[in-house]
Amino acid sequence: GESVGLHLPTLSVQEGDNSIINCAYSNSASDYFIWYKQESGKGPQFIIDIRSNMDKRQGQRVTVLLNKTVKHLSLQIAATQPGDSAVYFCAEEMRGGSEKLVFGKGTKLTVNP
Amino acid sequence: NAGVMQNPRHLVRRRGQEARLRCSPMKGHSHVYWYRQLPEEGLKFMVYLQKENIIDESGMPKERFSAEFPKEGPSILRIQQVVRGDSAAYFCASSGTSGSRGYEQYFGPGTRLTVT
Numbered sequence: 001g002e003s004v005g006l007h008l009p010t011l012s013v014q015e016g017d018n019s020i021i022n023c024a025y026s027n028s029a030s031d032y033f034i035w036y037k038q039e040s041g042k043g044p045q046f047i048i049d050i051r052s053n054m055d056k057r058q059g060q061r062v063t064v065l066l067n068k069t070v071k072h073l074s075l076q077i078a079a080t081q082p083g084d085s086a087v088y089f090c091a092e093e094m095r096g097g098s099e100k101l102v103f104g105k106g107t108k109l110t111v112n113p
Numbered sequence: 114n115a116g117v118m119q120n121p122r123h124l125v126r127r128r129g130q131e132a133r134l135r136c137s138p139m140k141g142h143s144h145v146y147w148y149r150q151l152p153e154e155g156l157k158f159m160v161y162l163q164k165e166n167i168i169d170e171s172g173m174p175k176e177r178f179s180a181e182f183p184k185e186g187p188s189i190l191r192i193q194q195v196v197r198g199d200s201a202a203y204f205c206a207s208s209g210t211s212g213s214r215g216y217e218q219y220f221g222p223g224t225r226l227t228v229t
Contacts (some may be wrong), residue, residue: 033216039211043117043204043220044156080169087153100169101218103155 012110019080021107023073023090030092034101035064035075039086047075067071077109085111115140117207117221118187125227132192132199134224137209145188146206146218147180156204162188195228202226 013019025033031052036044050057050064050073057064063076073090087108091101118137126132137176138145143164148156164180173180177195180215182188192199202225 012124036220043222046217046219049217091156099144100158100172101148101156102158103205105155110222 004080006076009105010108010110012112013080015080015082015111015113017080019075019077019084019109019111021075021077021088021090021109023075023104025071025073025092027092027094027102028068028071030094031103033064033066033073034091034093035062035073036089036091036103037084037086038089038106042091080109080111082111082113085109117205117219117225119203119205119221121224122222123225123227125229126195128196129194132195132226132228134190134192134203134205134226136188136190136205136207136221138188138205139209139219142207142209142219144208145182146208147188148204148206149189150202150204150223152201157197159190168219194224195226200226200228 034049035047037047038044045055048057048059048062048064050066055066061078065074077084087106089103089106091103093101117139119133124132136145145162147159149159150156158172160173160180162180164182165184177193179191190203202223204223205221208218
């Protein structure tokens with residue numbers, strides 16, 4: 001079975017609010033995690049990544065948090081904009097393997113104006 | 114710097130025909146990955162190739178599917194005798210071999226295969 005999953009399939013927020021998208025993983029051997037954004041009809045677009053030796057990483061308007069104790073990953077989007085509406089996937093990569101990515105099923109984020 | 118290129122973007126095949134999907138990685142990238150995505154689902158890994166070598170094909174169906182990444186030219190994912198269940202979006206990703214961002218996989222726009 002899949003080792004990466006998401007708690008909520010859909011998330012609806014108001015423009016300007018902060019969004020939090022969650023992800024659980026089960027393989028403790030994974031040491032690299034990535035968040036992707038996929039807009040309708042397009043390929044996944046890299047947002048931010050984090051390695052297992054880190055707890056937090058910040059980008060432009062996005063922050064990824066990694067809690068290895070409970071095997072939980074989250075993506076925080078500050079001041080969510082309509083252009084952020086998309087499906088967000090977390091993915092994990094297992095070091096020492098073939099570097100393939102294991103994706104969760106995705107959370108559909110809808111930003112209401 | 115062009116991104117990952119995939120063609121065709123849309124492909125319609127009748128049951129029993131062959132489908133050939135092409136992927137040109139980003140310039141300088143020598144690692145190619147193929148993923149399949151069914152509607153409303155996440156991407157599923159199929160195969161990982163480097164130039165002229167298949168590194169990991171653990172996600173490939175045992176029959177009808179094959180992939181190659183020749184020394185020259187794009188990577189090809191070939192599906193023989195397609196069935197309706199093969200209808201999906203097929204994404205290619207590529208990555209480089211070194212650097213702090215060497216692990217990042219860049220995705221192409223995908224090929225949407227429809228089997229009628």
